[in-house]
Amino acid sequence: MLKEPFTLKLSGHLFDNDNLLPSYVNLIHEFWKNGYKMVVVTGGGSLARRYIELGRRMNANEAMLDLLGISVSRLNAQLLAAALSDIAYITIPTNLDEVFRAWLTGKLVITGGFQPGQSTATVALLVSEFLGIKKMIDCANVDAVYTSDPRIDPNAKRLSKVSIAELKDMLKSKTVAGTYDLLDPWALGIAQRSGITIFVVGCNKPETLRRLMINGISEGTIITP
Amino acid sequence: MLKEPFTLKLSGHLFDNDNLLPSYVNLIHEFWKNGYKMVVVTGGGSLARRYIELGRRMNANEAMLDLLGISVSRLNAQLLAAALSDIAYITIPTNLDEVFRAWLTGKLVITGGFQPGQSTATVALLVSEFLGIKKMIDCANVDAVYTSDPRIDPNAKRLSKVSIAELKDMLKSKTVAGTYDLLDPWALGIAQRSGITIFVVGCNKPETLRRLMINGISEGTIITP
Amino acid sequence: MLKEPFTLKLSGHLFDNDNLLPSYVNLIHEFWKNGYKMVVVTGGGSLARRYIELGRRMNANEAMLDLLGISVSRLNAQLLAAALSDIAYITIPTNLDEVFRAWLTGKLVITGGFQPGQSTATVALLVSEFLGIKKMIDCANVDAVYTSDPRIDPNAKRLSKVSIAELKDMLKSKTVAGTYDLLDPWALGIAQRSGITIFVVGCNKPETLRRLMINGISEGTIITP
Amino acid sequence: MLKEPFTLKLSGHLFDNDNLLPSYVNLIHEFWKNGYKMVVVTGGGSLARRYIELGRRMNANEAMLDLLGISVSRLNAQLLAAALSDIAYITIPTNLDEVFRAWLTGKLVITGGFQPGQSTATVALLVSEFLGIKKMIDCANVDAVYTSDPRIDPNAKRLSKVSIAELKDMLKSKTVAGTYDLLDPWALGIAQRSGITIFVVGCNKPETLRRLMINGISEGTIITP
Amino acid sequence: MLKEPFTLKLSGHLFDNDNLLPSYVNLIHEFWKNGYKMVVVTGGGSLARRYIELGRRMNANEAMLDLLGISVSRLNAQLLAAALSDIAYITIPTNLDEVFRAWLTGKLVITGGFQPGQSTATVALLVSEFLGIKKMIDCANVDAVYTSDPRIDPNAKRLSKVSIAELKDMLKSKTVAGTYDLLDPWALGIAQRSGITIFVVGCNKPETLRRLMINGISEGTIITP
Amino acid sequence: MLKEPFTLKLSGHLFDNDNLLPSYVNLIHEFWKNGYKMVVVTGGGSLARRYIELGRRMNANEAMLDLLGISVSRLNAQLLAAALSDIAYITIPTNLDEVFRAWLTGKLVITGGFQPGQSTATVALLVSEFLGIKKMIDCANVDAVYTSDPRIDPNAKRLSKVSIAELKDMLKSKTVAGTYDLLDPWALGIAQRSGITIFVVGCNKPETLRRLMINGISEGTIITP
Numbered sequence A, B, C, D, E, F: 001m002l003k004e005p006f007t008l009k010l011s012g013h014l015f016d017n018d019n020l021l022p023s024y025v026n027l028i029h030e031f032w033k034n035g036y037k038m039v040v041v042t043g044g045g046s047l048a049r050r051y052i053e054l055g056r057r058m059n060a061n062e063a064m065l066d067l068l069g070i071s072v073s074r075l076n077a078q079l080l081a082a083a084l085s086d087i088a089y090i091t092i093p094t095n096l097d098e099v100f101r102a103w104l105t106g107k108l109v110i111t112g113g114f115q116p117g118q119s120t121a122t123v124a125l126l127v128s129e130f131l132g133i134k135k136m137i138d139c140a141n142v143d144a145v146y147t148s149d150p151r152i153d154p155n156a157k158r159l160s161k162v163s164i165a166e167l168k169d170m171l172k173s174k175t176v177a178g179t180y181d182l183l184d185p186w187a188l189g190i191a192q193r194s195g196i197t198i199f200v201v202g203c204n205k206p207e208t209l210r211r212l213m214i215n216g217i218s219e220g221t222i223i224t225p
């Protein structure tokens, strides 16, 4: 089903887990060899949070803290590229132009954050739009979209399908460094204006991603533009 | 009052008006010579709208249309730099790193848009945050912030002072190329997290800007973080 | 006949005309899909003249005025790339190195001006020489080369074929920003030393270009090296 | 004594320690404000080792593993720059040219690794040589140079002063990623040919560095060219 | 007299002569220390001719041959920068933007050629125009401008003063790589449109340059715009 | 035998010899057309030594002298690219990232030196490692590796096969600009850690290289990792 190109946003939390990461690397390698075309965007995870916290304790301002999160996300992208160096574009692109140039080489492009005030989910959607890609898979630190943050609100309800318009009403924008929500309004706006479908799946079990890629079975949430 | 550095966002509409522009150029020149420190961000105006419309008629996608708007805003920045070449940084920066490097030379930095999906007002706030600047003047195509768009809603009420939190509730996010509102949620989020005060003034009379810069008299709207 | 690669210089005046431009876009798209290989160079047109005039009124120097013309030519290149984004290299190259890199990707390369004191016709010939291309089509704001400027001199004679040596004697060099002649001595010098044939055709009727590309029928002027 | 410029190599292990780091940040800030001129080079520490180990488990080659170490050292440099943003050059330079440009701005330059197969100590010496700096302080994860690695060899003898020629005979070169010795032959060769004195001090107590900088008292090892 | 900034074009032939070069280096160093502001542009000389000849024998095209000449001129610029590293900008700029950035640092900027089809004299004039510099000294392989090439035509007459308009009529444009004349039409066009005065002096005796710089005494030719 | 990719380091001395160079150019052209994949790295030769000597006489420091050597090696690379422009990547890469990008285009990549303190042999090995290439041919100014420098020591013994470990014991590191040995410890360390075999052959007779490439017959020295 996903033989058309897609972007794959990997939660930074994957990089906290030394055992989970290799299975995702294998999955990406296998699918790439089978002809799937994708751009991977990596998050910052708890390492980003540690550096941001350290920076905050030393009075760094918000832009600087975001730069730290971006640096960690790029480090994660570099790790992925190192593990996939036979198929990957080794130099991590840092903006849309560089992604475009990397994409034209036919290599697997892996990127992290771009600039302060912008989540890596937004990066994944900007890349999708720029390259004309219509599907984005968000492999997140949560197994689906809920009506509110399930880690905070015990009454949060799981959604299997939701439109962007509906979702925008539910989510509130937060832009304090390191605490961006699952999907911010800017990310959703890009998806909406360019007709990109977002598939949110959990990043704890590679099999969930496998089933989505092979059979198109969503076990998380489908967000329709 | 504004002897501390500020960012100045000039509405693209200034560049539609061959007579108004020179008076703003003189104003900036005079203030710079008097020791005011600022970064100028130029919008795209009706020329941006023309190119975006042309692109849309030829089926360009949203990212491409935004690139057109960005190109026009940079053209406007280049015009300003040409007219101020004795004090300005001639090469128009295209991202935060380049703005930072230009800023360190002590020259007047003039920039346009940065990347798709991002208004020039957001650029002005990202630049402010990155450089540690706490005031942003938005010289806009409207004389103040209203409770809703005054060009559409005849009942819109003029605001002389409003907090970002209040404003966020009033404004709705739109991300169709070329039709960003006065200030989008992302711009407001940056201002909020970094404590930046925004002064919205109209761009039809240079005297309004002069009075704000010299006496700190706001004839438009003060948006407090 | 033109299945070997060529450069195509499009007069900036094409971009003044909202109706003509789409037909050229379609023509380029169709030919590219049919296997024609080309690099497109766009001029600045009347928009360049407007910005240059504005700059001059604000006392900008000649180098700055040329930068404005270059910025407009790049904006036009960006518009063309936006309309042809399925086949084009999106990032507009700004020098020969970047054109070379873009060319190697196999995408349609579209560029504008390069540096002050240099016409876009010269850019087209430098690109031709650098890439080893032997034919350049100049889609101009005049339907052929005349013995003098036909817009000024009513006795100007139309030439259907002329050698560069002969032409050099006729044309005088002018380097005031925005008023470069059809082909300046530098452009002709490049064509001469590298054996590049120039086809001048008018840009008012796309059919003229079509007949030249398909049948090799020149309805304008052939300039032989 | 050290009012002439110096380079300061900070062991990556400083960044493993959330309490030690802020005191070094304060020290650097204080000295900079007092007119000391320096370039800081940060190592990768145990975080570099973790990413390199992860990469190795996923079969990344040596060049890729070095890139991971470099990325971590740059992340550490970014953290330092964030904590010192009022005096530091924010964009982390990645080669000698960029260091040179940053140095000319008069800002505190902070950098990490440059390229595979090269320790950050070598970076510090290349930077010293390029900028004509004659003193390099190596704030290391060991309190002095020993006749062999003191963590392995219990009979290693502490050296308070040693010439590069003598040291070269003692140390053996290792180039497996992440396990470079205190100072490799290449680093020593640069110091030797350009007459740079190296001061090795431990990074566990900021006071050691303070005493060296203020009174010129070396509590570690002086390596003479 | 020349305390206002000027550009200094040094003939590539200076670099053929191991004894002459150091005296020019000393002269430039002395004048810089005395507050003269200048940008130096170096030619390619006989080394350029050797590489171009070698390339031609191996069938390189004209653009490639020009790239060789540019590479040699940059090598010469690098040698000068090496000998003047306490005052010079070390990284050789390769286009106007880079010259501008280097110029803003206050260092002595040294550059070579920019792009194919362009003499280093033209580079010197483009740089002058871009930076608003009104005087250009051409330290040439001939002691003055003659009515025709004095190495070919024994009847050539020496000119002590000539206007650009007069000169243009005398000189013919040649654009075969490595054989550009003293001043090509493009170079003269830039000087003319921007009102730059050119002083041609011989490069065989440093004293000629010294007298020009100190007393304003021209022993060669003054070309007035 | 060498149908797998290899790096080819050409001694700078090849470029001193106007007759030898074209035969190597033909050899590379022929092999490339026959499907051999390689990256070529050029040395500086006696021209590098001349510029370094000139620089030293004018008191340039070691880093600056190395930059001169690097500039000459790049000039040589440019000459080779000019002579092979139908198959070569024209823009000479200056670091590993640029080599990687050039490599992905499928063109013949030619490069020179990268940074001060680093031989072009080390460049060839860094490139090999980065691209996963396992064979490096060093076409040197000596016909084989000897137990010591044969130009100095008449008792030096020729080696037909030697391991890196054995060689490291024999060779001493020297890092004075322009006098790097055949292979320095850093180069050998890279080869060792990444399992790269080095073939040293003389550069006086192209036939030696031909026989190595076609039949795998080493007439010089094989250095095993």
Ligand SMILES: Nc1ncnc2c1ncn2[C@@H]1O[C@H](COP(=O)(O)OP(=O)(O)OP(=O)(O)O)[C@@H](O)[C@H]1O
Binding pocket: A010, A011, A012, A013, A042, A043, A044, A045, A046, A048, A120, A139, A140, A141, A142, A144, A145, A146, A147, A148, A149, A150, A151, A180, A181, A182, A183
């Ligand atoms: N309505 C919601 N539905 C689901 N998750 C939500 C919601 N609101 C907030 N969240 C939070 O969003 C996060 C989504 O995980 P994500 O993979 O983006 O992790 P992250 O910590 O932001 O990592 P990264 O470093 O990749 O940005 C979860 O921590 C989840 O608690």
Ligand SMILES: Nc1ncnc2c1ncn2[C@@H]1O[C@H](COP(=O)(O)OP(=O)(O)OP(=O)(O)O)[C@@H](O)[C@H]1O
Binding pocket: B010, B011, B012, B013, B042, B043, B044, B045, B046, B048, B120, B139, B140, B141, B142, B144, B145, B146, B147, B148, B149, B150, B151, B180, B181, B182, B183
């Ligand atoms: N609540 C509101 N209060 C004031 N203006 C509003 C409001 N909502 C929308 N607007 C619109 O925002 C615009 C603000 O002017 P601005 O200078 O940003 O113009 P622009 O057309 O976006 O130009 P630019 O090219 O600089 O982006 C006006 O066109 C105004 O009608």
Ligand SMILES: Nc1ncnc2c1ncn2[C@@H]1O[C@H](COP(=O)(O)OP(=O)(O)OP(=O)(O)O)[C@@H](O)[C@H]1O
Binding pocket: D010, D011, D012, D013, D042, D043, D044, D045, D046, D048, D120, D139, D140, D141, D142, D144, D145, D146, D147, D148, D149, D150, D151, D180, D181, D182, D183
């Ligand atoms: N002869 C020696 N004398 C002192 N230390 C030595 C010697 N040989 C090896 N070492 C080792 O060199 C290291 C020097 O510490 P350094 O600060 O460079 O740490 P590092 O782990 O390399 O960190 P970085 O990430 O900054 O490169 C110590 O781990 C020490 O055990």
Ligand SMILES: Nc1ncnc2c1ncn2[C@@H]1O[C@H](COP(=O)(O)OP(=O)(O)OP(=O)(O)O)[C@@H](O)[C@H]1O
Binding pocket: E010, E011, E012, E013, E042, E043, E044, E045, E046, E048, E120, E139, E140, E141, E142, E144, E145, E146, E147, E148, E149, E150, E151, E180, E181, E182, E183
């Ligand atoms: N009318 C003329 N008057 C003077 N010189 C002329 C004239 N026409 C041609 N020339 C030639 O122009 C050259 C001017 O010297 P210049 O210093 O520019 O040398 P070059 O060989 O071009 O060096 P570079 O490598 O710096 O370009 C001389 O070789 C001279 O013979």
Ligand SMILES: Nc1ncnc2c1ncn2[C@@H]1O[C@H](COP(=O)(O)OP(=O)(O)OP(=O)(O)O)[C@@H](O)[C@H]1O
Binding pocket: F010, F011, F012, F013, F042, F043, F044, F045, F046, F048, F120, F139, F140, F141, F142, F144, F145, F146, F147, F148, F149, F150, F151, F180, F181, F182
């Ligand atoms: N043990 C050794 N065996 C062989 N050659 C040696 C040895 N030690 C030193 N050499 C010297 O190493 C050099 C190897 O030649 P190479 O091709 O690297 O020349 P080069 O002059 O360094 O040129 P390049 O400019 O390419 O670096 C010879 O000059 C040779 O005398």
Ligand SMILES: [Co+2]
Binding pocket: A029, A084, A085, A086, A087
């Ligand atoms: Co693989």
Ligand SMILES: [Co+2]
Binding pocket: B029, B084, B085, B086, B087
């Ligand atoms: Co002025």
Ligand SMILES: [Co+2]
Binding pocket: C029, C084, C085, C086, C087
């Ligand atoms: Co199409």
Ligand SMILES: [Co+2]
Binding pocket: D029, D084, D085, D086, D087
């Ligand atoms: Co501080």
Ligand SMILES: [Co+2]
Binding pocket: E029, E084, E085, E086, E087
């Ligand atoms: Co000096």
Ligand SMILES: [Co+2]
Binding pocket: F029, F084, F085, F086, F087
């Ligand atoms: Co060929």
Ligand SMILES: [Mg+2]
Binding pocket: A043, A119, A180, A181, A182
């Ligand atoms: Mg997230």
Ligand SMILES: [Mg+2]
Binding pocket: F043, F119, F180, F181, F182
């Ligand atoms: Mg050598």
